[in-house]
Amino acid sequence: xxxxxxxxxxxxxxxxxxxELRCNYSYGATPYLFWYVQSPGQxxxxxxxxxxxxxLVQGIKGFEAEFKRSQSSFNLRKPSVHWSxxxxxxxxxxxxxxxxxxxxxxxxxxxxxxxx
Amino acid sequence: GAGVSQSPSNKVTEKGKDVELRCDPISGHTALxxxxxSLGQGLEFLIYxxxxxxxxxxxxxxxxxxxERTGGSVSTLTIQRTQQEDSAVYLCASSLVGGxxxxxxxFGSGTRLxxx
Numbered sequence: 001x002x003x004x005x006x007x008x009x010x011x012x013x014x015x016x017x018x019x020e021l022r023c024n025y026s027y028g029a030t031p032y033l034f035w036y037v038q039s040p041g042q043x044x045x046x047x048x049x050x051x052x053x054x055x056l057v058q059g060i061k062g063f064e065a066e067f068k069r070s071q072s073s074f075n076l077r078k079p080s081v082h083w084s085x086x087x088x089x090x091x092x093x094x095x096x097x098x099x100x101x102x103x104x105x106x107x108x109x110x111x112x113x114x115x116x
Numbered sequence: 117g118a119g120v121s122q123s124p125s126n127k128v129t130e131k132g133k134d135v136e137l138r139c140d141p142i143s144g145h146t147a148l149x150x151x152x153x154s155l156g157q158g159l160e161f162l163i164y165x166x167x168x169x170x171x172x173x174x175x176x177x178x179x180x181x182x183x184e185r186t187g188g189s190v191s192t193l194t195i196q197r198t199q200q201e202d203s204a205v206y207l208c209a210s211s212l213v214g215g216x217x218x219x220x221x222x223f224g225s226g227t228r229l230x231x232x
Binding site (some may be wrong): 049 | 211221
């Protein structure tokens with residue numbers, strides 16, 4: 001079955017510290033991979049995406065993610081966290097073919113808190 | 117429009133009443149998706165539209181839920197005889213083409229539905 005696992009429900013980091021949010025997926029083929037961020041009361045904003053090619057992708061707000069096929073992972077990283085990064089982060093996978101459906105499957109999210 | 121617009125932003129309804137949630141996607145986006153986000157849960161896929169047709173409605177939880185899309189634009193999600201378990205944030209997203217994962221979704225800010 002297709003699924004996305006974000007093992008960390010809640011993470012707290014200090015401002016200026018580095019961050020890594022974990023994402024593992026189960027999919028029948030190489031999927032398209034995404035990270036979204038949701039600030040309180042807001043919709044989801046796309047941070048970055050991986051389709052093919054370089055397995056290290058850069059996104060907005062200084063985030064990056066690395067696709068590791070052997071580990072079925074797509075972890076999100078940021079070298080230095082800012083207080084404004086406090087939000088909920090969602091990993092998602094989708095098909096890389098034009099099938100009958102193009103829906104994304106989302107993880108349950110990781111809530112990031114940033115302490116001064 | 118400039119973004120995906122959802123209305124109302126908040127809706128409180130009595131158990132057993134019907135509700136309609138509206139989504140106005142980005143102009144020209146042919147694909148439209150509805151998701152549900154419950155407290156502490158990830159995003160649950162409900163239905164996918166390509167144009168006015170719905171090739172994937174596998175996520176609709178019961179026959180009390182229905183959705184339509186007219187003119188390849190505005191979509192309405194209708195919940196009949198609402199139950200307390202229907203309380204959630206309903207998110208709409210649109211993307212440029214049916215293979216929307218190539219561009220990622222653009223999400224609206226959601227409708228928070230509370231059934232009392």
